[in-house]
Amino acid sequence: MEDNDRRMRVLFSHALHRVVAGAGAASTGVAAVAIVLAWVVVGVVAGFSEGWHTVLWSVCSAVTFLMVFLIQHTTDRQSRAVLLKLDELIRIHGEARDEVIAVETRSLAEQDRLEDQMTSQRHAGRDR
Secondary structure (H helix, E strand, C coil): HHHHHHHHHHHHHHHHHHHHHHHCHHHHHHHHHHHHHHHHHHHHHHHHCHHHHHHHHHHHHHHHHHHHHHHHHHHHHHHHHHHHHHHHHHHCCCCCCCCCCCCCCCCCHHHHHHHHHHHHHHHHHHCC
């Protein structure tokens, strides 16, 4: 069962990644403008009827709802990749403190404590 869940998550993640990669293409922007223009033409022909407005708001709401999840997924994926890279750099650097690896998973109190230590070390280094 876990293999199926993992496989579904991986397939879903790859699909979202492809959608986001395609969303930045110039052709996607041109298509979006063409759709909006076509929608306005339909509105003019239909006299901006109540049904036209209802469909417009419904489609806009659905697209916005989906985009929130798409953007959140992409942001989480990119943040995770950056954090993994930073953790690896900390791990291989001889003078770096291992306690800052995966600091984002620690409590805010621990993060504040580490920030205070780093700030005081930085100020101590300037005084020398």
